[in-house]
Amino acid sequence: MPHSLDYTGPAGDSDDPPVQAGVLLVNLGTPEAPTAKAVRPYLAEFLSDSRVIDYPRWLWWLVLHGVILRVRPSRSAHAYQRIWTPQGSPLRVGSEALTARLREELQRLRPAGPIRVALAMRYGEPSVQHQIEQLQREGVRRLLVLPLYPQYSATSTGSVLDAVADALKSLRWPPELRIVNDYHDDAAHIEALALSIERWWAVHGRGDKLLLSFHGIPERYVRLGDPYQDQCQATARALRERLRLDETQLLVSFQSRVGRERWLQPYTDATVRELAGAGIKTLDVACPGFAVDCLETLEEIAMQNHEFFRAAGGSELRYIPALNDTPAQVESLAKLVLRHTQGWDEFAIESPAGNRPRQEPFTLR
Ligand SMILES: C=CC1=C(C)c2cc3[nH]c(cc4nc(cc5[nH]c(cc1n2)c(C)c5CCC(=O)O)C(CCC(=O)O)=C4C)c(C)c3C=C
Ligand SMILES: [Fe+2]
């Protein structure tokens, strides 16, 4: 439970610049261990989110608890075991490293107006609510929320916004809020992606084709107004222009389908098989929808789809790593943060009671 004694910010010397601005990076979340026991509560929380699966609640509850959570955890745990590192899940390790690098970069760029930088997970720990309360105890009065999803989808970014809205409900004096909805066509981000692909080619040589594989969503969500597909295509178009490739050289597909509904097409697994069947020998694959490498890139693309490609006659599917904590990503996200926090260092939020919220949580009775 938050308490005024938890306050861990500067000692309060009135000459110190007040730490008022904060950035909350949010990624999806990941299990605590690569075991069925640890994967189960993670999947239960993820797949109970109505932004992700929008079927009628009671019906979905029966299917989720009656079927899916009996079968999927051990299958997923097996996949996680293939990519687990001594430090833990790649998604967590990579997100933490990116957060640390971004904190250093923002400190370097704005030594006079410090920005607190924290990381939350949409599912699991540390939760969005916990991290917002912690930032507030440290004196943050203005908060920029930056979901680590370049393309907006209601299923990913939209769900982070739900968690932020819920967290604010528990605060008596919530911070001023800004949100990065997406950065799918941000010039510095596109440049970072292009450079990472070019540098990878400089070391490994160019494959026959470049495939950009994005996480899929049900097609129905797009018909209902989710801009995700357009934003994925816009990212791909920008990269195609920047890398001077045409539509036969740079292709787009969608991966990770779950369930029976039709998802965004073409599917990645069908695409890599078709390309192998058409005589493509070396296929380069990048996943620009993932800021940090995770199960979906390291296992599904670099392992599973690599095997599909070879089984269909290809020789090598080469996965080009995500931007992770590379300087290119750190610099492009730092620019994004500075652009979205413009004006925040011009005046402080003052109150007769001082800026340190000494509040107990606010709950409706
Ligand atoms: C990049 C953005 C993402 C969107 C959009 C997205 C939509 C979406 N995902 C599922 C179901 C699953 N996704 C899983 C893993 C997973 N998904 C994303 C990102 C997006 N998902 C990431 C980064 C990860 C990796 C997590 C990690 O720990 O590394 C999984 C769990 C893994 C498994 O059991 O296979 C599921 C399930 C749906 C249904 C959906 C949209 C409707
Ligand atoms: Fe997903």
Ligand SMILES: [Fe+2]
């Ligand atoms: Fe997957």
